[in-house]
Amino acid sequence: MLKLALAQIAPVLVDSEATQVKIIDRITQAAGLDAQIVAFGETILPAYPVWLSRTGGARFDDPQQKALHSRYLEQAVCLEEGGLTAICEAAKEHEIWVVLGIAERPKERAGYTIYCSRVFISDRGEVASVHRKLVPTYEERLSWGHGDGAGLVTHEVSGFTVGGLNCWENWMPLARTSLYAAGEDLHIALWPGAHRLTKDITRFIAMESRSYVASVSGLIRDSDIPRDLPLRDKMCSPRETIYDGGSCVAGPDGEWLVAPVTNEETLLTVDLDPARIREERQNFDPSGHYARPDIFQLAVNRTRQGLVDFLDEDPTRTGCGCDYRE
DSSP states (O other): OEEEEEEEOOOOTTOHHHHHHHHHHHHHHHHHTTOSEEEOOTTTBTOOOGGGGTTTTTOTTOHHHHHHHHHHHHHSBOGGGTTTHHHHHHHHHHTOEEEEEEEEOOGGGTTOOBEEEEEEEOTTSOEEEEEEOSSOOGGGGGTBOOOOSTTOOOEEETTEEEEEEEGGGGGOHHHHHHHHHTTOOEEEEEESSOHHHHTTHHHHHHHHHTSEEEEEEOEEEGGGSOTTSTTHHHHOOTTOEEEEEEEEEEOTTSOEEEEEEESSOEEEEEEEOHHHHHHHTTTOOTTTTTOOTTTOOOOOOOOOOOSOOOOOOOTTBOTTOOBTTO
16 A cells, blocks of 8 residues: 655745745655655646736736746756755655655756756655656746656656656646556646646546546645735735645546545545556556557657757867876
8 A cells, every 4th residue: 555645735936945844844744644655736846837827928028027037037946956955855854755846947958947847756865857847838838948758757656656747748648658658557647726627637547547646736825925026916816716726636447536625725645555556457458458569659758858968078188189197
């Protein structure tokens, strides 16, 4: 059996430090309930860019949009600079896996573009994989860059093979197929937070894959948006809930184990029995006896994409070919 925890929380919008405090608190709580994995929503750290669709995010060269993006970029997570150190330490201390959605600002891509990333942190406190969202959805492309296939991997956790995707890339058949083929039997779908997003696809993926599927969502309410954030008055109405959660878990037969939970910050837990997967794979196994590799084949490029390959000369040699090592 595996105990899975879903942390449905609201970020302190575009405040990485304050949001990390909330994340670490839920990691501690989940570990106290003997969970082996705890998952958080899409770009919960430091927030989903909810302002794009509400403040005219496509206005070109707009000073206020620039100010918002600058603040978002400042608060985004840079792994190379230790942006997840405190969370990794919490995972190690409590010996729990963490699945976390972050707005990532990688130095390997020069540090000025944000990617919607799903991070797996092991129970040893190590970043096991980072998956960057393949295609940002609609207005998200104003804030996020396109990811690559490097993070389309699975991880072995307590007898389960666990994978995960961000938001609408869960609708991408070939992205799902790549994880099924890697042995996935627990799929974690990360969402910014809305019952309308999770209520159908969670059960659909479970039925298609004959796996456990968990959708973990965030919340964004008027009270979660700092008073000094540019264009705040246009983002929401007083006491409005913009994203209402919708975290849930479906079994390998598509039936609810945890129906969508809305309008509250909460920590949900569920016990998963691997026998149920074996039972449902009897009549349908999408990568096994019901696959036809002689007819259908999928090629997946899991290379991390970069802009430049630097081919540096031997630093011990001069331009004239003299070797000063002798």
